Amino acid sequence: xxxxxxxxxxxxxxxxxxxxxxxxxxxxxxxxxxxxxxxxxxxxxxxxxxxxxxxxxxxxxxxxxxxxxxxxxxxxxxxxxxxxxxxxxxxxxxxxxxxxxxxxxxxxxxxxxxxxxxxxxxxxxxxxxxxxxxxxxxxxxxxxxxxxxxxxxxxxxxxxxxxxxxxxxxxxxxxxxxxxxxxxxxxxxxxxxxxxxxxxxxxxxxxxxxxxxxxxxxxxxxxxxxxxxxxxxxxxxxxxxxxxxxxxxxxxxxxxxxxxxxxxxxxxxxxxxxxxxxxxxxxxxxxxxxxxxxxxxxxxxxxxxxxxxxxxxxxxxxxxxxxxxxxxxxxxxxxxxxxxxxxxxxxxxxxxxxxxxxxxxxxxxxxxxxxxxxxxxxxxxxxxxxxxxxxxxxxxxxxxxxxxxxxxxxxxxxxxxxxxxxxxxxxxxxxxxxxxxxxxxxxxxxxxxxxxxxxx
Amino acid sequence: xxxxxxxxxxxxxxxxxxxxxxxxxxxxxxxxxxxxxxxxxxxxxxxxxxxxxxxxxxxxxxxxxxxxxxxxxxxxxxxxxxxxxxxxxxxxxxxxxxxxxxxxxxxxxxxxxxxxxxxxxxxxxxxxxxxxxxxxxxxxxxxxxxxxxxxxxxxxxxxxxxxxxxxxxxxxxxxxxxxxxxxxxxxxxxxxxxxxxxxxxxxxxxxxxxxxxxxxxxxxxxxxxxxxxxxxxxxxxxxxxxxxxxxxxxxxxxxxxxxxxxxxxxxxxxxxxxxxxxxxxxxxxxxxxxxxxxxxxxxxxxxxxxxxxxxxxxxxxxxxxxxxxxxxxxxxxxxxxxxxxxxxxxxxxxxxxx
Ligand code: HDD
Ligand code: HEM
Ligand code: HEM
Numbered sequence: 082x083x084x085x086x087x088x089x090x091x092x093x094x095x096x097x098x099x100x101x102x103x104x105x106x107x108x109x110x111x112x113x114x115x116x117x118x119x120x121x122x123x124x125x126x127x128x129x130x131x132x133x134x135x136x137x138x139x140x141x142x143x144x145x146x147x148x149x150x151x152x153x154x155x156x157x158x159x160x161x162x163x164x165x166x167x168x169x170x171x172x173x174x175x176x177x178x179x180x181x182x183x184x185x186x187x188x189x190x191x192x193x194x195x196x197x198x199x200x201x202x203x204x205x206x207x208x209x210x211x212x213x214x215x216x217x218x219x220x221x222x223x224x225x226x227x228x229x230x231x232x233x234x235x236x237x238x239x240x241x242x243x244x245x246x247x248x249x250x251x252x253x254x255x256x257x258x259x260x261x262x263x264x265x266x267x268x269x270x271x272x273x274x275x276x277x278x279x280x281x282x283x284x285x286x287x288x289x290x291x292x293x294x295x296x297x298x299x300x301x302x303x304x305x306x307x308x309x310x311x312x313x314x315x316x317x318x319x320x321x322x323x324x325x326x327x328x329x330x331x332x333x334x335x336x337x338x339x340x341x342x343x344x345x346x347x348x349x350x351x352x353x354x355x356x357x358x359x360x361x362x363x364x365x366x367x368x369x370x371x372x373x374x375x376x377x378x379x380x381x382x383x384x385x386x387x388x389x390x391x392x393x394x395x396x397x398x399x400x401x402x403x404x405x406x407x408x409x410x411x412x413x414x415x416x417x418x419x420x421x422x423x424x425x426x427x428x429x430x431x432x433x434x435x436x437x438x439x440x441x442x443x444x445x446x447x448x449x450x451x452x453x454x455x456x457x458x459x460x461x462x463x464x465x466x467x468x469x470x471x472x473x474x475x476x477x478x479x480x481x482x483x484x485x486x487x488x489x490x491x492x493x494x495x496x497x498x499x500x501x502x503x504x505x506x507x508x509x510x511x512x513x514x515x516x517x518x519x520x521x522x523x524x525x526x527x528x529x530x531x532x533x534x535x536x537x
Numbered sequence: 538x539x540x541x542x543x544x545x546x547x548x549x550x551x552x553x554x555x556x557x558x559x560x561x562x563x564x565x566x567x568x569x570x571x572x573x574x575x576x577x578x579x580x581x582x583x584x585x586x587x588x589x590x591x592x593x594x595x596x597x598x599x600x601x602x603x604x605x606x607x608x609x610x611x612x613x614x615x616x617x618x619x620x621x622x623x624x625x626x627x628x629x630x631x632x633x634x635x636x637x638x639x640x641x642x643x644x645x646x647x648x649x650x651x652x653x654x655x656x657x658x659x660x661x662x663x664x665x666x667x668x669x670x671x672x673x674x675x676x677x678x679x680x681x682x683x684x685x686x687x688x689x690x691x692x693x694x695x696x697x698x699x700x701x702x703x704x705x706x707x708x709x710x711x712x713x714x715x716x717x718x719x720x721x722x723x724x725x726x727x728x729x730x731x732x733x734x735x736x737x738x739x740x741x742x743x744x745x746x747x748x749x750x751x752x753x754x755x756x757x758x759x760x761x762x763x764x765x766x767x768x769x770x771x772x773x774x775x776x777x778x779x780x781x782x783x784x785x786x787x788x789x790x791x792x793x794x795x796x797x798x799x800x801x802x803x804x805x806x807x808x809x810x811x812x813x814x815x816x817x818x819x820x821x822x823x824x825x826x827x828x829x830x831x832x833x834x835x836x837x838x839x840x841x842x843x844x845x846x847x848x849x850x851x852x853x854x855x856x857x858x859x860x861x862x863x864x865x866x867x868x869x870x871x872x873x874x875x876x877x878x879x880x881x882x883x884x885x886x887x888x889x890x891x
Contacts, residue, residue, distance in 0.1 A: 095685050159640040162593055163633045169603050170629040173618030178685055180607045181615030185833030188608025189840045195601040196848035202593040203859045210590045211862070226855075261834040263841075492622045492686040505630055509637055516644055 095178060095489050102495035103175045104485065106502060108471070110168055113506050115467060116460055117161035121201070122235055122283030124154045125227040127291070127315055132221055134310075142306050146314075148212055150291075152520065155209045160513055162202070167502075175495075179478055179488035182258060186251050187241045189263040194237035201230035232280065236272075239279055243271035246470070247340050248479050271340060274333045281326045282463050285425065288319025290456030294521070296449040313442070316452060319459075320429035327426050330419070331384070338385035341480060342394035344473040347405045348415045349381050351395045358382045358393040362416065366408045403476065411473045414465035421462040425455055539839065540832035543609040544814065544821075546845055547602055552810045554598035556713065556803045559706070561592045563714025565635065565662020566707065567737060568655060581655065583730050587721050589643065590863055594856070596636070608841055612683065613821045613831040620681045620688035621672045628668040635661040663707055670706030674699035677813065678760035679823040697759040701752045708748055709806050712741035716786065716802040720795035724864075731795075738790045738798070746783055749809075762823050766816025775812030779805050 128150045135143035173180055204226040211220055244250075250266030251258050295312035338345045350366030351358055358381035364374020382391035396404050405411055428451050435443045442448075478485045564584045571577025607614040618625060638658035642651055671694040675681055680693035693699075719734035756764040766772040782805035789798035817823055821831040832838065 156640055156644075159593060159636055162596060163636040166596070166600060166632050167629050169600055170618075170625060173603070173607065173614055174622050174625060174629075177615035177619040180618070181612045184607040184611030184614060185609070185837040188604065188611070188833070189837065189844060191604040192601075192608055192841050193844055193848065195597065195604045196844075196852055198600060199594065199597045199852055200855055202597050203855045206590045206594060207859060207862060259834070261836050263837050490619045490622065490686055492619055492690065494622075498626055501626075501630065505633055509633060512637055512641055516641055519644060 094487060100486050100489050102499050103489050106495065106499045107171060107175055108468075109499070109503060109506065110164065110171055111467060111471075112464055113509070114161065114164040114168055115463060116286060117157055117164060118235065119283040119286035119463065120154065120157045121161055122231045122280060123287035123318065124150065124157070124291075125205075125224065125231050126284075127288070127318055128154060129221070129224040129228060130318075131310070131314055132224065136217055136221060140306075142310055146307060146311055149520075151209050151212070153517065155205060156513070156516060156520075158201075158205055160509065162198075164509075165198075174492070174498075175490055176478070176488045177490050179483065182483065182488075183248075183479060186248075186258065186261050186263065186266045187244045190237040190240045190244075190267050193267075194234055197230045197233040197237060200226055201234060204230070235279060235283070236276055237267075239276045240267050240269070240272050242470070243275045244269050245478065246275075246474060246480050247271040248482055253482070271336065274329065274336050278326070278329045278333050278466075281322045281329060282459075282466065284322035285319050285326060285459045286456070286463050288315040288317075288322065289425070289452070289459045292316035292319060293453045293456035296452040300446060300449050300453070309442075312452075316432065317436075319455070320432050323422070323426045323429035326422055330422060334384050335387070338393065341474070343396065343399055343404060344411075344470075345385055346394055346396045346398070347408050347411045347473050348469070350408050350412055351381060351393060353395040353397050354393065355395065356382065356390050356392050358385075358391075358395075360384065366412060403481075405473055405475045407472050407475070411469055414468040414472070418462045418465040418469060421458045421465075425459060425462075428452070428455060539835055539842070540609070540828045542842055543605070543832070543838050544828060546842070547605045547609065548810060548814045550598050550602040550605060552807045554595075554602060555706075555709070555810055556806050557591070557595040558598060559666065559710040559806065560713040560717050561588055561595055561710075562662045562666045562707070563710030563712065563741075564588055564718065565659045566711040567714060567718070567734075569659035569663060579727075579730055580733060583718055583722060583727070583734075585643065586725075587718055588639065591859065592636075592639065594859060596632075605841065605845075609833050609838060610821055610828075610831040611833055613826055615685065616683050616687065616822065616826070617672070617676060617681050619684075619686040620690070620693055621675055622686070623690050624668040624671050624675075624694050628665050628672075631661040631665040631668065634658070635665060666706040666710050667703040670703035671695070671699040673706075673813075674702030674760075676822060677702070677763045677817060679762060679825065681822050681825075683822065683826050697755045698763075701748070701755050705745070705748055705752065708741060708745045709809075712738065712745045713802050713806060715741050716790060716795065716798050719790065720799050723793075723795050735790060735793070735795075739787060742783065742787045742790070742802075746780070749779075760823075762820075763813075763816050766818070767812060771815035771818075772812050775808045775815060779808035779812065782808060 128147050131143050131150065132147040134140070135147060204223055207215075208220065208223045208227060211223060215223065244266050247269045248266075249269045250262045250264070252260040292312055292315040295308050296316075298308050299312055334345070334348075337348075349358065349360050350370070352370055359376050359378045360380035361374035361376050365372050379389040381393055382389055385391055385393050396408075428448075431448070432443065435441070474480060476484050476486070478488045564587060568577075568581050568584045571580040606617075634657050638654045638661070642654040642658060675688075675694040675696075675698070678696065678698040680696065680699075681688050715734050715738035719731055719738055722728075722730035722734055753764065753767070756767070767776055782801045786798050786801040786805060789795070789801060819827045819829070821828050
């Protein structure tokens with residue numbers, strides 16, 4: 082493979098000794114932001130669906146539920162806003178050379194994202210503070226833009242990440258970025274699958290986590306109509322998303338095989354390019370091969386090419402320098418994601434089947450225990466997916482064009498910043514959990530008792 | 538032409554941030570200085586009521602400015618962020634604390650909790666505008682050279698100009714907040730709060746004017762390029778306009794026409810940011826990077842301007858909807874002195890809405 086031409090950083094070559102601190106800070110901030118994003122994607126649709134049920138049936142249980150959830154939505158949105166703001170700062174604080182060099186190529190996506198966040202913030206405020214103050218129909222309509230901007234906001238930011246995997250929309254001449262075509266960069270070829278995959282992940286994470294809360298009360302004997310609705314609605318959203326996620330995951334893997342062969346090779350730790358490449362479940366990649374684990378012949382070829390004899394490029398297709406250094410991290414994350422995804426698809430299929438054949442919830446307490454576990458597991462799969470994507474792309478920040486160490490800041494004190502931010506995030510986490518538990522302890526009566534017709 | 542138009546968009550966003558979010562920071566300032574739980578309860582209740590529906594939307598202007606800056610002037614953005622990492626990091630952490638503490642205080646169940654969260658919210662409300670203002674001061678004073686962390690991490694912003702602009706950001710926010718909340722109290726029929734905020738608005742307005750004028754002397758010594766720009770041509774015109782609008786606000790507040798004062802107060806602050814842009818031209822980073830040199834490719838600037846125009850077509854009516862519902866009182870929460878909230882009920886039992 083011919084090495085592509087490398088870019089020259091617009092601010093020169095950094096000499097940062099604490100690159101690891103910058104990477105860890107970035108990763109930590111994402112790990113905090115991404116779960117909130119899932120709620121930004123999926124929660125508005127669930128709340129609005131519940132409100133729609135109330136409008137159709139007039140059953141106050143649905144209204145109480147929608148009101149309760151919209152409060153949670155506002156809190157999570159506020160935390161999403163502040164953590165997202167940190168990320169925007171970090172792009173400049175940690176990776177100024179990346180931004181200075183490529184900011185004008187992918188920036189338009191972020192500019193559009195800015196508008197999308199604006200609309201989201203505006204309509205969430207009107208929606209949450211407008212209960213019983215706007216007519217029910219108007220109130221419902223105000224919720225629609227929130228669902229749309231949840232999609233748009235993730236579209237634009239995912240577009241940037243997809244662009245980092247598949248950089249297009251410019252020419253490199255003597256290491257300099259020229260001939261910028263921002264629209265081509267925005268609609269790069271990785272966008273479609275990354276967005277779909279993330280969007281479904283959002284529904285899975287938010288759906289299973291919310292359902293898990295009510296599955297716990299179910300196990301404790303709460304069979305009230307309120308609890309039943311609160312369990313069934315998010316669980317159904319998640320259960321519909323999960324099987325689709327397997328198909329999209331497969332699409333994702335095949336695209337990665339085509340566009341980022343080295344990343345795919347690191348999913349397995351495949352040393353050499355070969356046909357009929359195997360896949361090891363478990364095991365450790367060491368000294369250029371996978372040791373231990375269960376070898377399944379041809380599986381990697383099937384994953385990458387839908388062909389038992391498909392050719393898969395190995396790590397040896399590039400210089401050792403250009404291979405991800407943390408192969409085992411990538412392998413483990415990828416496998417965790419796939420296993421969890423498959424397991425959750427089984428759970429979802431069981432639920433949907435029982436519902437379809439018997440029109441009721443499964444009876445076994447084990448089912449509800451599994452639902453309680455499903456939320457955290459989906460969250461783990463989400464984080465693992467991102468580790469697969471990001472660590473698997475290393476040492477590149479922009480695939481095969483700019484190395485992460487070229488992008489980093491020359492500023493000092495990165496470990497101090499990491500430690501401080503870690504403390505801040507921990508206290509933020511504690512505060513959010515405290516608040517949600519507080520909210521959970523107050524009975525929904527307040528909401529249920531509110532006047533059904535509140536229009537003025 | 539394209540770089541100037543893009544800069545105009547950025548300055549418009551910055552102005553909106555200063556006028557809208559600046560007032561939210563100012564509300565935090567009055568929260569901080571409201572006195573003990575009982576004495577300050579009513580002021581804090583008003584702060585909570587005025588800010589709740591709008592602060593998130595107001596905050597987005599900052600994101601908007603950041604993304605436009607890195608898209609339209611990437612090299613300038615990289616230089617600014619890498620040199621000014623200390624104040625920007627502090628501001629970022631302050632933003633986390635402020636937003637979260639405010640959101641949580643709305644749900645606090647005891648006065649003790651509300652006090653801790655309120656202190657966090659209020660003190661970061663002072664810290665954030667100071668740091669962001671100091672960054673603008675550093676840029677204006679020519680302390681940010683082109684390069685990856687090429688400027689001094691401390692003296693670039695902890696210098697007379699940086700401190701001056703930081704202080705000015707805190708004071709103008711307080712001034713705007715006092716004017717807005719005087720108007721809100723008048724509309725809500727709370728004469729005692731109206732009086733309280735009227736006094737604060739007059740006081741803060743006078744201090745802001747004095748600091749701004751005194752500041753010119755500092756700038757003359759410390760940031761000559763900026764000083765010359767502010768005292769000639771377009772810069773001077775906007776400085777004068779700002780002074781007139783400021784004086785008009787004081788007069789309107791004096792006679793109790795708070796709804797009008799809202800707009801003149803906002804105009805006074807807007808004129809300062811616009812005048813600053815004039816004073817700095819043709820530089821993005823004075824005397825080291827011009828707007829032309831810093832600008833992204835034409836294709837990108839066109840894309841930003843086109844999508845900006847389309848975005849504004851959707852955004853402006855939406856913002857209008859939000860603010861008109863807020864100003865008409867359709868989204869108002871009940872006014873409730875912060876300390877009162879915890880009286881009628883047992884601790885640990887959150888109030889139910891309405
Ligand atoms: C609930 C979450 C979840 C589940 C169940 C799955 N994924 Fe996933 N996966 C993600 C959540 C996720 C993610 C967090 O959303 C990622 C990170 C980047 C992206 O686009 O999506 C991701 C990335 C990602 C990548 C790397 C994409 C890249 O580098 O551009 C591959 C190859 C797969 N996934 C494949 C799969 C397969 C074959 C699955 C089958 C079971 C699967 N994922 C289930
Ligand atoms: C645009 C600027 C971005 C930069 C500079 C960046 C860079 C990085 C770097 C250097 C890491 C650490 C990798 C490692 O430790 O080996 C990382 C991790 C991560 N990134 Fe990116 N990335 C960016 C965009 C994104 C986007 C847009 C997303 C999501 C849409 C994303 C998701 C993640 C996640 C979840 C991790 C955590 C992986 C872990 O836990 O180790 N990144 N990023
Ligand atoms: C480079 C990475 C990222 C940056 C710089 C970033 C930036 C931001 C910012 C600034 C906000 C606050 C918006 C506001 O003020 O209303 C935010 C919130 C949000 N972000 Fe991110 N973000 C990143 C990664 C992601 C990812 C990976 C997704 C999803 C796929 C995402 C989707 C969202 C959504 C939907 C919100 C709305 C807030 C919520 O609902 O919680 N962002 N982000």
